[in-house]
Amino acid sequence: MKKFMKFILCIVPSLVLTVHEAHSNDAIKHPPLGLLPPVVIPANNPQTPAKIELGKKLFFDPRLSGNNWISCATCHNPTLGFADGLPRMLGGPASKEGGRNTPTIINCAYNELQFWDGRAATLEEQALGPIQNPNEMNETLDSIVKKLNSMPEYVGAFKEVFGTDVTANGIAKAIAAFERTIVFANSPFDRYMMGDESALSESAMRGMYLFNTKAECIKCHSGPNFTDNNFHNIGVPADGPLKEDLGRYDVTKNDADKGAFKTPTLRNITETTPYMHNGFFPTLFEVVQFYNGGGGRSENKSPDIHGLNLTAQEVNDLTEFLKALTGELVHVKYEPMSLGYPNLPDGF
Numbered sequence: 001m002k003k004f005m006k007f008i009l010c011i012v013p014s015l016v017l018t019v020h021e022a023h024s025n026d027a028i029k030h031p032p033l034g035l036l037p038p039v040v041i042p043a044n045n046p047q048t049p050a051k052i053e054l055g056k057k058l059f060f061d062p063r064l065s066g067n068n069w070i071s072c073a074t075c076h077n078p079t080l081g082f083a084d085g086l087p088r089m090l091g092g093p094a095s096k097e098g099g100r101n102t103p104t105i106i107n108c109a110y111n112e113l114q115f116w117d118g119r120a121a122t123l124e125e126q127a128l129g130p131i132q133n134p135n136e137m138n139e140t141l142d143s144i145v146k147k148l149n150s151m152p153e154y155v156g157a158f159k160e161v162f163g164t165d166v167t168a169n170g171i172a173k174a175i176a177a178f179e180r181t182i183v184f185a186n187s188p189f190d191r192y193m194m195g196d197e198s199a200l201s202e203s204a205m206r207g208m209y210l211f212n213t214k215a216e217c218i219k220c221h222s223g224p225n226f227t228d229n230n231f232h233n234i235g236v237p238a239d240g241p242l243k244e245d246l247g248r249y250d251v252t253k254n255d256a257d258k259g260a261f262k263t264p265t266l267r268n269i270t271e272t273t274p275y276m277h278n279g280f281f282p283t284l285f286e287v288v289q290f291y292n293g294g295g296g297r298s299e300n301k302s303p304d305i306h307g308l309n310l311t312a313q314e315v316n317d318l319t320e321f322l323k324a325l326t327g328e329l330v331h332v333k334y335e336p337m338s339l340g341y342p343n344l345p346d347g348f
């Protein structure tokens, strides 16, 4: 009977929609939620244990920054859901507040495009950006390559992994290889999908059904990583140092993209508060209420964002389902490392 219920909860939305489709163009067509497939590894950057280890070392090393005290992990901190817990990032030599919220890198291997506006296509392309950004790590590639080439530990590791001295290209490839191991799954949702009927509470199960139907979340947060890898304007109010953030428009110059941001994954969402591209909402409850009330105001708001008429119980159920999406690191064992100031070698 329970098996049947599970079948009903997961499949019925699509069955109903199949029937519904015959009558209306409004049917929600979407890739269904489900278990994550294996990560696709690009042919020009195969994974090897030594490369992943090197990428991990680089990711946690503040010496990649101009003043030797900001690492990738300063903002993508594993103890803060691989983000920073702040509304907007603080970076650069003066710890200046930036315009955008630090997204988690959990499951970033599944992103079709990187950044809130999708301006980088691959993790390799993305990795060298923050190093050179004056508001983030504020270092030049020339200087970093020189710096790392003076450290025998890196010279040896690059020889082993790439057969070369330290190069910017190698730094990008190793960091990307490490990031592709930050895969989180085995959440209560995943365990439920694998057949453990007790993994989700009754409330979370009702929330899952709402997610796929009345609440329409599945229109954008679809597929195994809960994102359509697309861009939408949902009307999040401006907040922080930027008066206006045009989002995807800055990349495409297409009017339809004004104020549109990438649909983020909802996996491990409990760990990456605050929410949205500018960290506007501190809690999931507020996010769900925002959608329930029809999103924010914007001339360019997506037609898929409108009032949902969810009851208080339904808002609660939906929030319970979101909480059940938090899983654990599955592909590699992560050992916590000190994120404090390292003992720098002489000369740094």
Ligand code: HEC
Pocket (backbone or CB within 6 Å): 059, 070, 071, 072, 073, 074, 075, 076, 089, 090, 091, 092, 098, 100, 101, 102, 103, 104, 105, 108, 111, 113, 114, 115, 116, 117, 123, 126, 127, 128, 130, 131, 135, 136, 137, 175, 179
């Ligand atoms: C000062 C804080 C800071 C540092 C340091 C930093 N990042 Fe980020 N990271 C951000 C912010 C903010 C964004 C979003 C920027 C945007 O979308 O415009 C981001 C975006 C990303 C993304 C895209 C994720 C997604 O879902 O689109 C990846 C991947 C990433 N960073 C990896 C790295 C790596 C690798 C390093 C080190 C080389 C690094 N970051 C250093 C703040 C930081």
Ligand code: HEC
Pocket (backbone or CB within 6 Å): 211, 215, 216, 217, 218, 219, 220, 221, 231, 232, 233, 234, 235, 236, 260, 261, 262, 263, 264, 265, 266, 269, 272, 274, 275, 276, 277, 278, 284, 287, 288, 291, 292, 302, 304, 305, 318
């Ligand atoms: C029209 C597409 C669309 C629909 C429908 C939609 N979302 Fe979103 N969602 C987005 C986009 C785009 C963002 C990021 C917006 C921004 O930052 O400006 C987002 C952000 C979020 C965030 C914050 C994630 C983070 O890491 O900051 C949560 C949580 C969320 N949505 C949950 C939901 C829920 C629950 C529903 C259903 C009630 C829903 N969404 C419906 C597109 C959508």
